[in-house]
Amino acid sequence: MKPVVLVCLTIACAASAQSEARESRTVQTAQGPVRGYKTDEIFEFYGIPYATAPTGKDRYTAPLPGPVWMNILEAVNDKIVCPQGGMQEMSLFASGLFMQENCLIANVLMPDTEETNLPVYVVVHGGAYQMGFGNMIQPKSLVKTKKIVAVTFNYRLGLHGFLCLGTEGAPGNAGMKDQVALLRWVKENIANFGGNPNDVTIGGYSAGSSAVDLLMLSESTKGLYNKVIPESGANVGVWSIQIDPLQNAKEFARNNNFTAVDDINSLEEFYKTASFDLLTSDVFMDRKDTTFLASPCVERNIGEETFLEDNPVNLLKQGKYRKVPILSGFANMEGLFRTDKFVAWKDQMNEQFADFLPGDLTFRSDGERSEVAQKIKKFYFGDKPVGEETVQAYIDYFTDVIFAYPHLRSIQLQVAAGSDSIYLYEYSFYSPPLEIEGMPPVPEFIKKIRGANHCAQSAAVHDAASFFGNDSREEFLELQKKMREIWLNFILTGKPVPEGSALPAWPPVGANRSPYMDFGEELQLKGPLLESRALFWDGIYEQYYKSPVPPSPYQARDEL
16 A cells, blocks of 8 residues: 555655645535645636445445545645546556546536536546546536536446346446445535525436436436537447446356356455456457447345446336436537448458347347348448448448437437437538647548547537647637537537527437437538438337346356
């Protein structure tokens, strides 16, 4: 422990020394006083412990209450991240990051104003549930309007956050229970930062988008929010819920030379005693079926508070969720997210396209699987092979499988269940791809694609130029200004375009996934969104959908 303490003290002392000359504000929380410092009209509070992450053999269980303190906590440590692989990628967002198991910290951005009872915007970070940290991107521009208070935070990731055995030692969804704990902390403390605990919008990008869409379905979040902003990630997505969490746990254990996977007690002990390095050795993002090995799950009820006890599709069909205003959408070429795999995958897709079908489809036979795979391949690629000539089809396929269709499917289910305040959009504005030092160069044939990459809308609304690039063209800045106004309108009123606004009128989406707002060179109301592609996948999922299952750890052996 001594090296950890030394590093923490070094970071804290250096930050404290830099803060001495800055204007500060001290706020009382239920745990103790915290001091934040002013930068660009915002008082920034970093590294406030909102809960305690269990460690050792309890590391997969629900969060514990946060610590208490008597002296003022200097809220200046913005370098803490939860255990994860992919730290090289994270260093592109910020330098000097410090990974530790007890990582559950909140960051509050408080405007320099005497106004109180301001609406609150809580942002859940992305990273495929495998990596990331609260301050990857921040809504500082929205806070500078002095109309809202914003909160970002860390939650447990990868196996630490999403091992799901259905046992007391690893019940599942620890990372989602962290998020619930954060929302409860906001409810209890945000008034002292000038926020209204009864007016909370939860938003997120990528996995954070999936997360807020799932938070909306959980009984544990009742009364903790009243608006939702999912940006590029939906609750019914193939990667949002583990299809069979116990099988996933066994797969990782087998891959690491553990063979007694059918003995649940031995399997649990394997994970409880696994080294830190082993648990963060894989980020699980390269699976051809678009699933991740560690993500939220449908839980087995073991007699304690659960996060999710049923499949999101069932909950939506039954209307078992809170019908609040939602601002939901994605970028038009989210599949650019997968172009890093194009060279490795294109020949494999030509040889065995069935390997790339979404993992939440099931078939009666290999023949049926192959038949459906060829049907899907023909829909996107026609009679041409996957290659540089058809890279646009490759992008469209992964756009739909990973992000676009899950959004459209979830929204269709919600509208059918009676939701009447969902505002749908597609972000299509093209910004040139960013060449990042230390990352592979963007191939020339990819550069010819003129579309918006994964979470491009999040980069436009929030402050993320360090990673997503800084498009300084006048037309982008004009669009960015309008989008920030729309996001702020929604946080304040529940409507992206309130009455009397100079922006184009924007009614809620209806049963045919229409209308939607296109954020392109201009703001244009259109619809329906991706009609032929959405209808195609409707047919596939109506016939072949495989519902996620909770872990059944006490079966003698698997049925599969």
